[in-house]
Amino acid sequence: MSGYLRFLHSNRRWLLGGFALFLMSSFGQTFFVSLSAGDIRAEYGLSHGEFGSLFMLATLASALALTQIGSVVDRFGAAGVVLGVFAFLAAGAAAMALSSHVVALFGALFLLRLFGQGMMTHTSFTLMGRWFGRERGRATSVATLGLNTGEALLPLAVVALAALAGWRGTWWAAAVLLLVLVWQVTALMSAEREPAPVPEGGRELRARDWTRRQTLRDPCFYLVAAAMAAPALIGNTVFFHQVYLVESRGWAPAAFAAAFTVYAVTTVVFNLVGGQLVDRFSAMRLVPVYLLPLGFGLVVLASVAGQWGAFAFMALYGVTNGLSLSLFGAVWPEVYGTAHLGSIRSVVVAVMVFASAAGPGVAGLLIDAGVPYSAQLAALGGYCLAVSAVMARVVPLLRARVLSQSVPAD
Numbered sequence: 115m116s117g118y119l120r121f122l123h124s125n126r127r128w129l130l131g132g133f134a135l136f137l138m139s140s141f142g143q144t145f146f147v148s149l150s151a152g153d154i155r156a157e158y159g160l161s162h163g164e165f166g167s168l169f170m171l172a173t174l175a176s177a178l179a180l181t182q183i184g185s186v187v188d189r190f191g192a193a194g195v196v197l198g199v200f201a202f203l204a205a206g207a208a209a210m211a212l213s214s215h216v217v218a219l220f221g222a223l224f225l226l227r228l229f230g231q232g233m234m235t236h237t238s239f240t241l242m243g244r245w246f247g248r249e250r251g252r253a254t255s256v257a258t259l260g261l262n263t264g265e266a267l268l269p270l271a272v273v274a275l276a277a278l279a280g281w282r283g284t285w286w287a288a289a290v291l292l293l294v295l296v297w298q299v300t301a302l303m304s305a306e307r308e309p310a311p312v313p314e315g316g317r318e319l320r321a322r323d324w325t326r327r328q329t330l331r332d333p334c335f336y337l338v339a340a341a342m343a344a345p346a347l348i349g350n351t352v353f354f355h356q357v358y359l360v361e362s363r364g365w366a367p368a369a370f371a372a373a374f375t376v377y378a379v380t381t382v383v384f385n386l387v388g389g390q391l392v393d394r395f396s397a398m399r400l401v402p403v404y405l406l407p408l409g410f411g412l413v414v415l416a417s418v419a420g421q422w423g424a425f426a427f428m429a430l431y432g433v434t435n436g437l438s439l440s441l442f443g444a445v446w447p448e449v450y451g452t453a454h455l456g457s458i459r460s461v462v463v464a465v466m467v468f469a470s471a472a473g474p475g476v477a478g479l480l481i482d483a484g485v486p487y488s489a490q491l492a493a494l495g496g497y498c499l500a501v502s503a504v505m506a507r508v509v510p511l512l513r514a515r516v517l518s519q520s521v522p523a524d
Contacts, residue, residue, distance in 0.1 A: 121252060127243055131196075131302035132257030135238035138200070138295065140264030141207055141288045142230010144350040144470060145393065147223070149272045150210075152357060153281040158216055162358060165480025168216070169354070172223035173231075173471030179224075180232045184460020185238045185326075194301040195237055200296035203229040204233025207289035211282045229465065230241040234262070240456045243447045245307040254443030255389025259382060266378035269371060293447045298329040301517070323451030329458050334515075337508050338445065339462060341501045343469040344405055345438045348412065348494050349431065351473030355481065362487060369421045373428040381439075388440030397444035398513055402505040404441060408434035412495030416488045449512060 122129065127253050140146050155165050187195055206225025213219045239256050246253040275284045329335050352359070391400060412431030414423050417442070450458055477490055 118252070119258075121249060122256065123252070125249075126243050127305070128241075128307050129253060129256045129399055130213045131192075132238045132242050133260040134295065134299045134302070135196070135199075135234050136258050136260030137293060138203065138299075139230050139238075140231070140262060140268055141203060142226040142228075143233070143261070143264070143514045144474065145265055145353045146268060146272070147226065148354045148356065149269060150234070150276075151242045151354070153226065153276075154219070158219065160216075161478075161482060162355070162357070163478040166354065167218060167476045169223060170471040170475025170505035172220050173227045174466055175224050176228035176232050177449045177467035177471070179228050180236065180433070180435050180464045180467065181460050183233070184463065185457040186237055187237055187459075188279045188454065188478065189456075190243055192306065193235075193300045196303050197296060199229050200292050200299065202311060204289045204292035204296075205283050206230065207292065207432050211285035211289065226263075227471075229449075230465055232273035232467055236456075236459055239463075240459050241303070241436050242443050243455050243459075246298050250444050250447065251392025253320060253389075253395070254392075254438045257437035258385055258443070262378055262382045262385060265374065265381070269374055273371075294520035295391075299346040323366065323453035324458070325454050326457040326461065328452075329450050330461065332467075334449075334508060334512055336369035336506065338401065338449070338512075339465045341401055341405065341505050342438070342442055342445065342462070342500060343466050344498055345408065346466045347469035347473045348408060349435065349475045349500070350470040351494070352415075352427075354430075355477055355487070358481060359487060361419075362420060363423065365421050370424050373424045377428035377432045377435075380429050381436040383438045384436025386436075388437040391437075392440050392444045393519065396513075397441045397448050398509050400441055402502055403510055404434055404437040404455050405502045406434075407431070409495045409498030409502070412479050412491050412498065416491035416495065423427070449516060505524075 148221055151165060154160070155162070159167075160168070186198075192283070203226060206229060209218065209222035209225060213222050238260075239254065242253045242257050243250060272284050275287060324332075360366075360370050388400070388404075411427040411434075414430070415427040417423075418426070434439040446459060446462060447455055477487075480490060481487065
């Protein structure tokens with residue numbers, strides 16, 4: 115543990131900056147937006163399916179935009195990118211507070227999704243992947259704790275603040291907080307970091323650097339993306355329709371909110387464990403197994419009517435989500451190198467954003483059509499198990515390819 119503490123201390127400015135980016139991304143994440151969903155639907159007269167579709171369209175538009183602007187992380191300094199992302203996310207929060215028409219609501223959602231869930235996390239993941247080599251798993255796990263912190267603290271804070279200032283007041287508070295913190299985070303990210311050198315006499319291999327065009331021509335890219343997109347697809351679907359789930363099961367209103375604490379704690383624990391496992395075994399070796407807890411959790415949530423099912427699901431989802439946060443930052447540089455990581459990751463994040471949009475939107479339409487929610491949850495569980503089986507065959511092929519094409523690290 116002393117070595118881990120030394121790692122934290124010697125890299126505190128970069129790790130704290132990455133942590134802050136993930137924490138501030140909360141304002142564009144589905145779990146945060148969904149906290150205002152009931153008030154928004156009531157004010158605009160939208161059904162579950164209509165608001166889910168609007169959210170899906172805004173998210174899809176942001177995913178397309180991300181593929182065009184995501185490469186700025188490769189071309190510009192970290193401090194400048196961070197400054198711009200904070201400014202646009204604050205604009206999105208203010209736009210949400212000011213919105214008075216569905217069109218304005220769409221624009222606000224677009225900004226929140228593009229610069230919150232999209233660029234804020236994309237920037238942090240890319241910088242951790244570029245700035246760290248042998249310690250990439252640990253660096254990513256520490257940075258992503260920012261999102262875990264937001265998920266644990268913000269739901270209760272928003273409920274309390276909304277009771278005093280209304281749902282629009284919570285979005286004003288988000289905009290102000292972003293503008294207050296932007297200068298501190300920019301200062302943290304103003305110095306570039308070089309990956310730690312290979313110990314004297316040692317030899318370390320790294321994957322050759324792929325361009326984005328080469329990556330998009332690789333069939334394995336789409337298989338890995340399908341596996342890595344599952345937590346975003348499923349988590350956003352369940353969280354976005356959490357009110358419907360609670361009402362349909364007849365649970366106490368605070369039941370699912372209380373389960374978030376279990377989810378947050380489990381995610382934090384397995385995020386830190388995942389960082390250690392990635393650095394020891396590699397990210398690719400974990401890909402075939404990390405979705406199994408989520409798959410079993412969905413089976414429980416689909417079949418158990420008691421409130422304990424929510425807690426069991428959130429605990430199992432926390433295992434998968436914690437592992438995924440470390441994997442998502444490490445698997446892509448392991449397979450495709452770091453020279454064009456920002457450009458490649460912009461496509462990956464766009465896929466994730468697309469998945470996070472498709473899940474709530476499609477589920478909302480299915481709810482409106484009368485499709486049982488339990489059947490939808492069971493189908494998502496089957497998806498997790500099927501993807502895990504496919505990756506068990508794909509990962510050995512990927513590892514062999516990387517080994518054959520690796521070049522000595524500098």
